[in-house]
Amino acid sequence: MQAQPPVTVRVFTQRLSSTRKGARLARLLTLQQLDAWGIPYCCDVSDAAALVVAELAANAVRHGHLPGRDFELTLVLATSTLRIEIADARAERLPRTGPELPGTETGRGLLLVSALATQWGTEPRPHVGKTVWAELDTSACTTM
Template structure:
């Protein structure tokens, strides 16, 4: 799926991956769902922060093949590459720079590859797991229809509005 290169786009991507995993038999509170959701959050945040080109979106693809989940986040900025080897530790006082450390710690494998047929890069991570109750088959999230996207986005936006802090200046009511 394609998302706007904004914090909101990254949040929607993370939530849709979690929903897809739940649909595939890995409920929200399971280790697989929580781990892949966290990896997705880090990779999409990096795409927004470091891979953003004005007017260009980022793409997310989630696949399951033979017990291996693979999440791919593709952006359009080729000149800003993550470190090729394991990311180095950042200053303990720094407020950022730990995303790829988390990805490296949680994923069984991860890496970067050039974007096919266009400028940019794909940062990917894999998580090896046994699928419970499902045969080990190749699964790719189906291409969503416009109706699917509208329903999913509307649902997520309703969730977002419900999670915003109340404005104390209006007595807990929204203006």
Template structure:
């Protein structure tokens, strides 16, 4: 059901922003709430393995970002019978940064661009995920590397 996937070609922004990756993790998960929960848990475990224990602020922030993007991939990017892919790339440059990528099959549903997010309505319980991403990530965006998938990504400084 879950399978490791090959690394997609790095984006231009990734090449320009960082040097060589110090750690890389990618996995395909079912586009279900269970898959989104598993993405968060796998990210926390991977960060722990890379030296950011579960109880650190960096781990909490990164796993929150994964949870928000994975939830969006399930809610807004789901196509029946298709999975989503999570990719984590650790850069040990100064400062240390984590790139989080969630890839889903809905190229027709793209989120607003950074800086154009409307404020959340106080009457609704949903609609705050990308606002959290915008507030916590050093930068984020969306790319479509092929006609079949879109990737929503963000980067967070770990230290």
């Protein structure tokens, strides 16, 4: 019986202020961390990850914010999958996929997430809030 090679799992977690600046920083940190892990800037995977993080972080700031509470970004890279998690403090506000009102400019971001991710969803956090997650296939850009 042949031994399986070890699997490297990389994890990055950062708590950020529930502000537009915090959401922007989440996107920038994602790009920087992916580059450090061997997924270079401007490849399809890093571009998709930046868009997904930007949308989920913006939703956390806009819809998941509670005064005095931050949101949390977690990136998990294992084999050929990047899992992006954005956790916020509001459990009762689940994301919707579709425009809020016909003709409006908002409410389409999760359609973008759905198109870019291999899968996505939500789950409750143990103590307070929810986590919205998305998984991306990284096999096209990974140089692990």
